Amino acid sequence: MCADTPDYKDTLTLPVTDFPMRAGLPKREPEWLARWEKIGVYDRLRETAGDRPPFVLHDGPPYANGHLHIGHALNKTIKDMIVRSYQMMGFDSRYVPGWDCHGLPIEWKIEEQYRKKGRDKDEVDVVDFRQECRKFAEGWIDIQRDEFKRLGITGKWDNPYLTMDFHAERVIAEEFMKFLMNGTLYQGSKPVMWSPVEKTALAEAEVEYHDKESFAIWVKFKVTDFRLPDLVLSDEEETDETRTAVAEAKAAAAQDFIGAHVVIWTTTPWTIPSNKAVVFGENFDYGLYEVTDCPEECWAAKGDRFILADKLAADVMARARLEPDMYRRVRNVTPAQLSGMTLHHPLAGVEGANGEWDAPRDFRAADFVTDEEGTGFVHCAPSHGMEEFELYRDLGMLDQVITYNVMDDGSFRSDLPFFGGTFILNRKGGEGDANKAVIDKLASVGGLLARGKIKHSYPHSWRSKAPIIYRNTPQWFASVDREVGDGQDEMGKTIRERALNSIDQLVKWWPQSGRNRLYSMIEARPDWVLSRQRAWGVPLTCFTRKGALPTDEDFLLRDPAVNARIAEAFEAEGADAWYADGAKARFLGNDHNADEWEQVFDVLDVWFDSGSTHAFVLRDREDGTPDGIADVYMEGTDQHRGWFHSSLLQACGTKGHAPYRNVVTHGFTLDEKGMKMSKSLGNTIVPEQVVKQYGADILRLWVAQTDYTVDQRIGPEILKGVADSYRRLRNTMRFMLGNLHGFDEAERVDAADMPELERWVLHRLAELDHVVREGYKTFDFQGVFSAVFTFATVDLSSFYFDIRKDALYCDAVDSLNRRAARTVLDILFHRLTTWLAPILVFTMEDVWLERFPGDDSSVHLVDFPDTPADWLDEPLAAKWSGVRRVRRVVTAALEVQRRDKVIGASLEAAPVVHVRDADVLAALKSVNFADITITSAVSLTNDPLPSEAFRLPEVEGVGVVFEKATGEKCQRCWKILPDVGSHDHAGTCGRCDEALG
Known part of the structure; x- marks a missing residue:
């Protein structure tokens, strides 16, 4: 610039803002949290709701045990986006966070503390033990509450719901007693998933599957007799020759079969002592195979005969170390011939067995036998397998086949020959000594044909991580197929019918695949096991008549007055009242002789606790819902067998229908390579670390940018990309703030008077308003953010802002172009800040307060602005x-x-x-x-x-x-134009000369 050319920099209307380029989120976010708490944003929204329609997302309670992991952060952030977006769309959007407080994980922690101190839990007063569990849960609730709040999650944090609150325990007991009164509760004895380590029954939702190496054995059951029913022959057929031929065929078959062995295969050797039967498939081809030669190290001998499914025979023989030239197929074996055989257990008649296994084994066809692996035969221990149990239940033979060989700690009963006192699992969940003892004994008596190991997916307790077993024990069940005697039959007469009809008629599923998953689970599920053999929980508040059988009509006490006394006591004292001295007499009162009744001390499955939360949160709280139904349940996909499932069953048993209208599901969080996170792999991402490095808004933005309906990935490189998107968006907001400095209503230009470029921006806003509202309505945060981000960075920063910088900086302050642009910036500001507020809760508050400071100001106190439909202009x-x-x-x-x-x-x-x-x-x-x-x-x-x-x-x-x-370069706007230098102000173009006046 020449020395005599004026410096026009100060004449430009440049952006003015204190909004920083660098967000400093980790340091500044706690300040906004404190501010929101001070001005009471959540409560103010409730107080000013007026006639807004209520919208309630019911919180699936996390467990009060340990710091938050990335799955918690994902889950709560999605919930928060739902709650905030519906609030800003005009609803009274309420969110009461909750915690699951009872159950085995907490009890297990207290037991661990006891073991370290050399104390025995069974010697501690049960109420004292329960109080320690309560205190433990309280501590973690406070920790987790602070961790959730740090993520920017809004809600009624000063009054959450807790399943261990006295009122909650009362309602849980009342909900259980509805099952007692409506006829769906019963006591039964059947195989249930059992944790020997934790000594309790488990629900399907408490089980996860991991690879496990198991023993595999091929066991020989000897054919000791063979009989076929006499053939009924017509007069023409019954001749001396045919009678002789039939007799000879029977004798030949008996000679072939007696002394042969039916071979079974199992990966649970410990169930062999409980074997009561062997079953076969009616439609498979079986053969009798004879060993013609064998190597030295082999449990078969020359001349041995084995009955096997033809499809599997070669594999079985190979397992027995027999080459194809070492055996031959002797004959076909028909299902009718199999039915005529008598089998004996391999330990029958063994010295020292005391006759335990001497009775013949039942041998019949069953439809659950397959010829895909094994031998074509299945050994049945109905005490440890549901299919076998159901087979013999339907045959009316349970009393003949049920055993009680396995104790609650996974050990064999002490008087069981050879195996008494051995353990299926050790105390830490590893391999016990029972399997080896069984295998060694079978080998010693010639009962094995082969053995090996197999790696397969096996159920484990998700708490102790130890393998589980199936064990027949007396448990309390809610029948899903008995008619519910409550008269609420609109959705069906049974819990199963009500659940299936609710799934299709009352509930919307996001994504729709969730419907199919839960429907198939409900369709095929057995009765609900309600009881747990633990101490920390809500007890099954019922009494059984001494000496009565579970099938007797008067087995259970059903008295509304007794139930009312229990409920009142729980409201005042909590569930500990059940364990107090004199509790039985207190609750039975003068109406019943306490000596005639047994008090049940099992506790309810914690999934019943959480499944009942709709009653004491949605129904009983002032901030619940008028009909006790939630607008949304939102959890991970594993909750189709967990909270979605148990809540549906529980509500269908007590309300007659589902407790929710929408079910939203998210997937699991994996590392950047798509691998499951594991501390041992060192690939875990901890929310606290992300918040310390980047800030909670970056974590929230990661949630918004991912398709949460499927498994999503997170890691350092992904977070860097998220942070880059954040910076670009922040620059857009900063540009608007800087160019809105000093804007007032006098500048505003009506849409009809705006230049085309501004009217095009309004058109885009009208389009986007529909996308944003529909996206939030359907819980599509990825779609919302993608649309807004693309608009902000492409349509605005790279196009509209780029073009209008010249008018904003260089035009006269009262020019139409500049005023219209500033009007549009104001319109953009109100929409972008509110549209993004449910996602970037801290940043949009920062942006809002930069324009509208004040003690009571907050973007979270306003709604999405209405967008005029006439802004749309397709031509x-x-x-x-x-x-x-x-x-x-x-x-x-x-x-x-x-x-x-x-x-x-x-x-x-x-x-x-x-x-x-x-x-x-x-x-x-x-x-x-x-x-x-x-x-x-x-x-x-x-x-x-x-x-x-x-x-x-x-x-x-x-x-x-x-x-x-x-031309020459204008020294004010830098355009190169022919008229530069021909105006009053030196070195300017005509536009700038006019602007300078």
């Missing part, structure tokens, strides 16, 4: 779509010149733009296309495209010939 949008396509060609052409250092900035150019389409050319001529391309001048022509013209393949019929701008 205008079509026109500007063509303008932008041509602009892309010009911009690309100038970038080539900039790369080749022909120009330094686009204002040095005055390109010639050749456009073949007459309508597009007319559109370009109707706007200031030089401003749109940020050049000092532009020439528009429909002359044929010169060969040297720059083209883009994707934009047909457009070519750009580069020309340099002619």
Whole structure:
């Protein structure tokens, strides 16, 4: 600049803002949290709700045990986005966080503390033990509450729901007693999933599957007799010859079969002592195979005969170390012939067995036998297998086949020959000595054909991580197929019918695949095991008549007065009242003789606790729902067999239908390579660490950018990408703030009076308003953020802002272009800050307060602004779509010149733009296309495209010939124009001279 040329910098209207480029989120976010708590944002929204329709997301309670992991952060952030977005769409959106407080994990922790101190839990007063569990849960609730709040989660944190609150324990007991009174509760003895380590029954939702190496054995059951029923022959058929032939066939078969062995295969050797039967498939081909030769190390001998499914025979023989030339197939074996055989247990008659296994084994067909693996035969221990149990239950033979050989700690009963006192698992869940003892004994008596090991998916307790077993024990069940005697039959008469009908008629599923998953589970599930053999929980508040059988009509006491006394006591004292001295007499009162009744001390499955929360949260609280039904349940996909499942069953048993209208499901969080997170692999991402490094908003933005309906990934590189997106968005907001400095209503321009470019932005806002609202309505946060982010960075920062910088900085303050642009920036501000507030709760508060400071100001106290429908202008949008396509060609052409250092900035150019389409050319001529391309001048022509013209393949019929701008550079706006220097103000163009006045 020459010495005599004025410096016009101070005459420009440049952005003014204190909004920092660097967010400093880890340091600043706690300040906003404190501010929200001080001004009581959540409670103020409730107080000012007026006639807003209620919207309630019911919180699936996390367990009060340990610090938060990344799955917690994902889950609670999605919930928070749902709650906040519905609030800003005009609802009274309530969120009461809750905690699951009872159950084995906490009890297990207290037991661990006892073991370290050498104390025996069984010697501690049960109420004292329960109090220690309560105190433990209270400590973790406080820790987790602070960790959740740090993520920016809104809610009624000062009054959450806890399943161990006295009122909650009362309601849980009352909900259980509804099952007692409506006839669905019963005591039964059947195989249930049992944790020997934890000494309790488990629900399916408490089980996870891991690979496990198990023993595999091929066991021989000897055929000791063979009989076929006499054939019924017609008079013509019954001759001496046919009678002789039939007798000879029977004798030949008996000679072949007696002494042969039916071979079974099992991966649970410990169940062999409880074997009561062997079953086969009616439609498989079986054969009798004879050993003709064998190697030295082999449990078969020459002449041995084995009955096997033909499809599996070769594999079994190979397991027995027999080559194909060492055996031969002797004959077919038909199902009728199998039915005529008598089998004996391999330990029958063994010295020292005391007759334990001497009775013949039942041998019959069953439809659950397969010929995919094994031998074609299945050994049955109905005490340890549900299919076998159901088979013999339906046959009315349970009393003949049920055993009680396995104790609650997974050991064999002490008086069981050979195996008494051995353990299936050791105390830590590893392999015990029972399997080896069984295998060794079978080998010693010649009962094995082969053995090995197999790696397979096996159920484990998700708490102790130890393998489980199936064990027949007396438990309390809720029948899913008995008629519920409560008269609420709109959805069906049984719990199963009500659940299935609710799934299809009352509930929407997000994604829809959740419907199919839960439906198939409910359709096939057995009765619900309600009881646990533990101490920390809500007891099964019922009494059984001494000496009565579970099938007797008067086995259970059903007295509303007794139930009412229990409920009142629990409300005042909590569930500990059940364990107090004299509790039985207190609850039975004068109406029943306490000596005639037994008090049940099992505790309820914790899934019954959490499944009942709709009653004491949605129904009983003032901030619940009028009909006790939640608008949304939202949890991980594992909760189809967990909370979604148990809540549905529980409510169908007590309310007659589902307790929710929408079920939203998220997947699991994996590392960047798609692997499951594991401390041993060192690939875990801890929310606290992300918050300390980046801030909670970056974690929330990661949630918004991912498709949470499937498994999602997170890691350092992914978080860096999220942080980059955040910075770009923050720059957009900073630009708006800087250029809105001092904006007031006097500047506002009506939409109808705005230039086309501003009206095009309003059109885009109207389109986006629909996308945002529909996305939030359908819980599609990825769709919302993607649309808003693309708009902010592409439509605004790279297009509209880029173009309008010149008018904002250089135009006269009262020019139409500048006023219209500032009006649009104000409109954009209110929409972008509110649209993004449910996602970036801290950043949008920061943006909001930069414009609207004040003790009571908060973006979270306002709604999404209404967007006028008449902003939509499809013809205008079509026109500007063509303008932008041509602009892309010009911009690309100038970038080539900039790369080749022909120009330094686009204002040095005055390109010639050749456009073949007459309508597009007319559109370009109707706007200031030089401003749109940020050049000092532009020439528009429909002359044929010169060969040297720059083209883009994707934009047909457009070519750009580069020309340099002619004239002098305006010292104020930097445009190169012919009129520069011909005005009153030295070195300015006409526009700038006028702006300077």
